[in-house]
Amino acid sequence: MMGMYDVPMWHSIRDGAMQLQHCAPCGATLYPPTPVCPHCLSGRLEWKRVxxxxxxxxxxxxxxxxxxxxxxxxxxxxxxxxxxxxxxxxxxxxxxxxxxxxxxxxxxxxxxxxxxxxxxxxxxxxxxx
Ligand SMILES: [Zn+2]
Incomplete structure (x- = not known):
């Protein structure tokens, strides 16, 4: 259930403030967690609270x-x-x-x-x- 890219998400859920990855170049919010943005293939991803x-x-x-x-x-x-x-x-x-x-x-x-x-x-x- 928990992959290496998911760990920050599950920690944020446990803390009651879910975060998902946000792609800096294209602005997409990504779920499920991923190593690169599926829209623009950027690896510049930041965790942001939803x-x-x-x-x-x-x-x-x-x-x-x-x-x-x-x-x-x-x-x-x-x-x-x-x-x-x-x-x-x-x-x-x-x-x-x-x-x-x-x-x-x-x-x-x-x-x-x-x-x-x-x-x-x-x-x-x-x-x-
Ligand atoms: Zn992107």
Missing amino acids: SGGATVLSWAVFHKTYLEAYPAPYNVVAVRLDEGPVMVSNLEPPLPQEGWIGKRVKLIYATMPDGFVLPRFVIDDGPRA
Whole structure:
């Protein structure tokens, strides 16, 4: 799960302030972490904190338990971060009854039963910053 390029990201998540790589030459925000920018192939990448704002692109509910710390049923959402990258995560309750796609969500940090801190999302009903 944790590759060498991911280490700063997981440390920032554990600290409650997720950072992703930002490409200095082209301005792209990169996820997952990478040695070079896939857009312009630059290696001049800086870690920057993300805003935490995102929009739901798609979602699914899984009815099978794969890991004891993550009992079914649970949802999986694909969100587009305001910085651009698409991230696969989970939406925390309260869950919308319908119409998940296009919902504004915000990043939170959930400590799982196994002690691992994961970036997750909650519906953001507040005014858009
Ligand atoms: Zn770039």
